[in-house]
Each structure stands twice: as structure tokens, then as C-alpha cells.
Amino acid sequence: MANKKEGKMSGNKGEWSELYAFMKLLSQGRVYAANEKVERLSDVFYPILKIVREEQKGEVIDYVIAEDNVNIEIQSETILSVSRKELEENANLLLKEIVTHSGSFELEEVAKFVNGIRVTKIKAPSSDTTDISMQIQDTHTNYVRDVGFSIKSEVGNAPTLLNAGQTTNFIYKVTGITSEQAQQINAIDTKTKIKDRMKQIKELGGSVQYVDMNHQGFKRNLIMVDSSMPQIIGNMLLYYYEEEVKDCDKLVKIAGQRDPLGYGDSMMYEYKFKKFLCSCALGMKPAKKWDGLDEANGGYIIVKADGEILAYHIYNRNFFEQYLLDNTVLERASTSRHEYMSLYEQEGEMFIKLNLQVRFR
Numbered sequence: 001m002a003n004k005k006e007g008k009m010s011g012n013k014g015e016w017s018e019l020y021a022f023m024k025l026l027s028q029g030r031v032y033a034a035n036e037k038v039e040r041l042s043d044v045f046y047p048i049l050k051i052v053r054e055e056q057k058g059e060v061i062d063y064v065i066a067e068d069n070v071n072i073e074i075q076s077e078t079i080l081s082v083s084r085k086e087l088e089e090n091a092n093l094l095l096k097e098i099v100t101h102s103g104s105f106e107l108e109e110v111a112k113f114v115n116g117i118r119v120t121k122i123k124a125p126s127s128d129t130t131d132i133s134m135q136i137q138d139t140h141t142n143y144v145r146d147v148g149f150s151i152k153s154e155v156g157n158a159p160t161l162l163n164a165g166q167t168t169n170f171i172y173k174v175t176g177i178t179s180e181q182a183q184q185i186n187a188i189d190t191k192t193k194i195k196d197r198m199k200q201i202k203e204l205g206g207s208v209q210y211v212d213m214n215h216q217g218f219k220r221n222l223i224m225v226d227s228s229m230p231q232i233i234g235n236m237l238l239y240y241y242e243e244e245v246k247d248c249d250k251l252v253k254i255a256g257q258r259d260p261l262g263y264g265d266s267m268m269y270e271y272k273f274k275k276f277l278c279s280c281a282l283g284m285k286p287a288k289k290w291d292g293l294d295e296a297n298g299g300y301i302i303v304k305a306d307g308e309i310l311a312y313h314i315y316n317r318n319f320f321e322q323y324l325l326d327n328t329v330l331e332r333a334s335t336s337r338h339e340y341m342s343l344y345e346q347e348g349e350m351f352i353k354l355n356l357q358v359r360f361r
């Protein structure tokens with residue numbers, strides 16, 4: 001986690017990218033919208049009036065963008081100013097450092113500069129998925145809104161969209177496997193044991209079918225997205241484990257072709273799964289009771305590998321949903337930590353749990 005110690009600041013690529021976005025956006029004074037391919041829509045942008053940070057609990061600092069400067073205000077009183085050019089220079093310096101480092105690292109020169117403008121933490125404290133809060137203006141209506149964005153960086157390692165946990169285990173009924181065969185399957189401990197165990201179930205004539213979810217709270221949240229979402233994801237997850245297909249867009253196509261819920265319309269699966277991905281991106285978490293509202297009520301900000309910053313505003317939700325579908329994959333987490341991938345008997349029937357984790361490509 002990002003931290004501060006004696007004026008020094010330490011964090012990983014993703015955390016430093018949030019600070020980069022903060023400085024770069026202040027220097028630009030606007031953020032451009034993106035299409036589904038993460039390309040700038042040059043005629044769609046949102047003027048930024050100010051960025052708001054809460055460095056210490058209860059102390060709100062406004063970074064108000066003027067013509068050539070950014071005025072730093074507390075309770076509407078300006079305490080100091082910094083030039084937008086200086087912010088841009090330090091943002092560009094930070095980007096170069098992010099590219100060359102790995103793991104968690106300190107950057108003394110950057111820390112010295114941002115400490116001077118009252119920034120003491122790489123990440124502003126947040127209890128939800130909002131990484132940056134700002135006041136923007138709608139260019140069409142001139143309406144001014146206070147909005148929060150989640151930040152995703154393509155500069156570092158691809159982040160997760162939905163983190164694995166025992167809460168994200170899905171339960172499957174297994175038929176055609178005896179207790180002795182189950183022990184034999186569970187004993188497989190190769191480097192590719194997940195793949196090998198699934199293969200062995202099939203070779204022994206076993207059949208796997210989704211029946212339920214491990215965590216009823218997560219199940220409730222998925223039903224909030226769509227009443228059929230547990231079954232849709234349950235089937236897609238099974239395709240992933242049985243057939244080694246990990247790309248979300250490909251898994252949705254398979255679901256549409258096989259139509260496990262009998263919709264008679266392949267578009268149903270894509271439409272509903274996009275809503276799930278969008279809900280994950282904007283605030284829905286497995287273990288927390290979700291009210292259906294977007295915590296990141298502005299949308300998503302992407303820090304591209306070359307440092308360009310683009311936004312998916314909720315006004316452009318269709319572009320955002322397509323971007324999420326085209327750029328996410330399912331992946332496997334630790335079997336021992338999350339307690340899945342072992343056959344077990346319950347009331348005379350055989351079951352297995354498969355784990356869900358979604359990551360950006």
C-alpha cells in the first residue's frame with residue numbers, strides 16, 4: 001500500500017499512476033472521452049474546474065484551476081498557487097519514473113514537489129471505488145457536477161476488476177464420479193492441477209453442472225444486476241475451467257451459442273454480462289451489500305501506457321461497457337487460499353467449487 005514516511009512516498013505503479021493522473025489533469029484542465037477502443041474522442045471532453053482531495057480526515061483541499069495556475073484552497077481561502085506548467089513537468093517526470101520501476105518504490109524528487117503543494121499521500125483516502133474526485137462542466141449544458149472517477153493504469157501490470165475470494169466461489173454438482181475416483185482426482189498435485197483435475201473428471205465420465213454460489217451476499221448482488229446473472233456467470237466460469245477459454249468476449253460468444261438459459265437470443269448474454277462488468281468497475285463488491293448505485297459516479301479514467309489520460313464518463317456508458325468486455329479475462333487464483341477445485345461429498349452427492357476472478361488484459 002502507498003504510504004508516507006518522513007516526507008518520503010512509496011507505492012507501486014498503479015498507485016503512482018493515480019498521482020500522475022492528479023497532476024496531469026490539473027495541468028490540462030480537461031479530460032477527453034474515449035471510444036470503446038480507448039481512442040480519444042477529440043470533440044468530446046469535460047472541462048475540469050477543480051480536483052478535491054482529503055489528505056487528512058476532515059481536511060478537504062480544493063485544487064482550483066485558473067488560467068495559468070492552480071490555486072490551492074482550504075475552506076475557499078487560497079493558501080498557495082502552483083503553475084500548471086510546473087505541474088505538467090513534474091507529471092511527465094513521474095511518468096518516466098513509473099515506466100522504469102517495478103514493485104514498490106520511492107521517488108524523492110516527486111515527493112518533495114507534491115509535499116510542497118500539500119499532497120502527502122500517493123492515494124487520497126477513499127472508502128469506495130473512487131480514486132479521484134473532481135468538479136467538471138458539461139460542455140453541452142454548462143451544468144457543473146461533482147463526480148468521482150475510478151482510475152485504471154495501463155502503465156503497470158494489468159489490475160483486477162473483480163478480486164478472488166472464497167466469496168467468489170461457485171458451486172457445481174458433479175455426477176458420474178465415485179468416492180474413490182474423487183479421491184484420485186483430488187490427489188492430482190501437478191503444476192497444472194486445475195486443468196488436470198478438470199480433464200480427469202471428464203475422462204472418467206463425470207459431468208459438471210452449476211447449482212449455486214458459495215456466498216449468498218455476492219449472489220444477492222449479482223441478482224441486483226440481473227436475476228439470471230448467477231446462472232450466466234456460473235456457466236461461463238465452467239466453460240473457462242473446462243475449455244481453457246479465458247477472454248470474456250469469447251466466453252460470452254460461447255454462452256450465446258450454447259444458450260444454457262434458453263433465451264433463444266445470443267445478444268442476451270452479452271448485454272447482461274456487460275452490465276455485470278460495469279457494476280464491478282463502478283462499485284459492486286462481492287462481500288459488501290450493494291445498493292445498485294455507482295460509487296464512482298463519474299466513470300472510469302484510463303492512464304494509457306504513453307501517459308495519455310482518457311475518460312469513460314457515465315454519459316458514454318455504451319463505449320465503457322464494450323471496452324470492459326473487450327479488455328477483460330477470467331483468471332485462476334490460489335486453490336488453497338480460496339478453497340476450491342477439490343471434489344467433496346454432501347448428503348450423498350458430489351460437488352466441486354470453481355473460483356471467479358476478473359482481470360484486465
